[in-house]
Amino acid sequence: MSQEHPDNDENDVSLFYEAVKGARPVKTNRVSHAPxxxxxxxxxxxxDEKQALIDSLSDHYIPAYELESGEELLYLREGQSPMVLSKLRRGHWVVQAHIDLHGLISDEARVTVSEFIAGCKKRGLRCVRIVHGKGLGSRNKEPVLKHKLRNWLMQKDEVIAYAQARANDGGSGAVIVLLKA
Known part of the structure; x- marks a missing residue:
């Protein structure tokens, strides 16, 4: 083994510096590859938002303004033209989405309705159908969800009006809802 001379290291360093004397750093467009x-x-x-939706609908709401027509569900938000309700009942607007509440208990139905209306609002839908059923499968053969749905819908600011669906859209087991644009 031979021992290197310490002067060789200094010569190597000075040779290197001499070789790179006029060099400039290369500009690069480095892209970070870190995820x-x-x-x-x-x-x-x-x-919190989901809970607020659930809490926004009460089963004990008493409306200030409601139209009654026997068993038919009708509602028109105060300040709206009666023509809106008339057009809704005649099927003037095309139903753009629907949900079916059959088989849901009251609490599940409330959450489902709230989320459905919020989703429709986000998507810009105006006319929707909510099938609540006729109550034939309930204990007393009475439509529990039908009456609760009426109260829930009146509490939603997005709802302008609703009317019982025409026979071909579900009749007394469904409601057509008009939402704000």
Whole structure:
């Protein structure tokens, strides 16, 4: 084994500096390949909003303004033209979405209706159908959800009017709802 001379190291360094004397750093467009951190999921906010939707509908709401026509469900928000209700009953607007509440208990139906209306509002839908059933499968053979749905819908600001569906759309087991634009 031979021992290297310390002067060789100094010569190598000085040779290197001489070789790179006029060099400039290269400009690069370095792209970070590190994966971007995902945005945090606001889980508590989502839970709070869902609970607010549930809490926004009460079974004990007493409307200030409701139209009664025997057993037929009719409602027109105060300040709206009666022509709106007339057009709704005649099928002037096309039903753009629908849900069926058959088999749901009251609490499940309330949440489903609230989420459905919120989703329709986000999608810009105006006319929807909610099938509540005729109550033939309930204990007393009475339409429990029909009456609760009436109260829930009147509490929603998005609802302008609703009317019992025509026979080909579900009749007394469904309601057609007109939402704000």
């Amino acid at each position: 971007k951190k995902p945005k945090p999921i606001p889980r508590q906010l989502i839970r």
